[in-house]
Amino acid sequence: xxxxxxxxxxxxxxxxxxxxxxxxxxxxxxxxxxxxxxxxxxxxxxxxxxxxxxxxxxxxxxxxxxxxxxxxxxxxxxxxxxxxxxxxxxxxxxxxxxxxxxxxxxxxxxxxxxxxxxxxxxxxxxxxxxxxxxxxxxxxxxx
Amino acid sequence: xxxxxxxxxxxxxxxxxxxxxxxxxxxxxxxxxxxxxxxxxxxxxxxxxxxxxxxxxxxxxxxxxxxxxxxxxxxxxxxxxxxxxxxxx
Numbered sequence: 001x002x003x004x005x006x007x008x009x010x011x012x013x014x015x016x017x018x019x020x021x022x023x024x025x026x027x028x029x030x031x032x033x034x035x036x037x038x039x040x041x042x043x044x045x046x047x048x049x050x051x052x053x054x055x056x057x058x059x060x061x062x063x064x065x066x067x068x069x070x071x072x073x074x075x076x077x078x079x080x081x082x083x084x085x086x087x088x089x090x091x092x093x094x095x096x097x098x099x100x101x102x103x104x105x106x107x108x109x110x111x112x113x114x115x116x117x118x119x120x121x122x123x124x125x126x127x128x129x130x131x132x133x134x135x136x137x138x139x140x141x142x143x
Numbered sequence: 144x145x146x147x148x149x150x151x152x153x154x155x156x157x158x159x160x161x162x163x164x165x166x167x168x169x170x171x172x173x174x175x176x177x178x179x180x181x182x183x184x185x186x187x188x189x190x191x192x193x194x195x196x197x198x199x200x201x202x203x204x205x206x207x208x209x210x211x212x213x214x215x216x217x218x219x220x221x222x223x224x225x226x227x228x229x230x231x232x
Contacts, residue, residue: 028217035218089217096195099212101180109201110178114146114168117155122144122168124201133202134144135225138181138194139167140216141147 006058006067012050013074019043020081037089044082051075109136146170148193170194181212200229208232 019040027033027040055075058067103109113123127134145167147154154167176182176194187193198220200209209228211220 031221093217094215096216097183102197102210102212103180103207105207105210107207109199109205109207110175112175114170114175115151116166116168117151117158119151122166128203128205133200136199136201137145138176138197139145139147140186140193140196141149142187
């Protein structure tokens with residue numbers, strides 16, 4: 001009897017791959033899925049569950065289902081992707097200097113003159129003359 | 144307004160692609176970034192100095208009244224929390 005291809009292994013791996021690749025270009029754009037990446041973890045969970053079912057039936061019911069070897073490889077790859085994802089989020093995204101050197105509340109903000117995106121000079125002193133205040137957001141850049 | 148080491152042209156690309164309407168200022172030498180104490184030495188491409196993520200509110204007298212310094216580049220102050228913090232001052 002011809003064994004059926006074990007589609008769950010591949011579907012599970014595809015979802016794990018989406019979980020891994022979708023964070024930066026998509027889920028990181030929305031604060032609710034960025035700060036705590038629950039959507040990506042949920043996708044990893046779904047992918048992992050499908051893989052688990054797929055690999056289980058490949059080994060338990062190998063008369064009907066293929067995928068022992070491919071399923072094992074895909075499971076290991078998925079585990080590696082998940083590990084990279086977790087390490088990236090818990091370690092690499094925290095590789096910034098401590099906040100100790102930053103100016104604090106009550107200190108004078110240094111005046112500055114910087115170019116805006118049109119090349120026009122913007123002076124903090126001029127802005128503060130006719131505004132209640134300034135919100136300064138420092139970016140890492142390189143977008 | 145935003146500040147980064149990117150050139151005005153680079154920042155303009157970002158504003159266009161993300162639809163930002165607030166001014167994004169260019170500090171290529173990281174002079175102002177250094178003055179605010181938020182330099183991330185060699186944090187950028189090819190070991191270039193960049194800014195660490197940070198948000199400040201400076202009042203009309205030029206005094207810093209609120210600061211937010213994240214320890215995670217993914218997690219930034221949200222606009223509504225910045226506005227709430229300013230309203231509470």
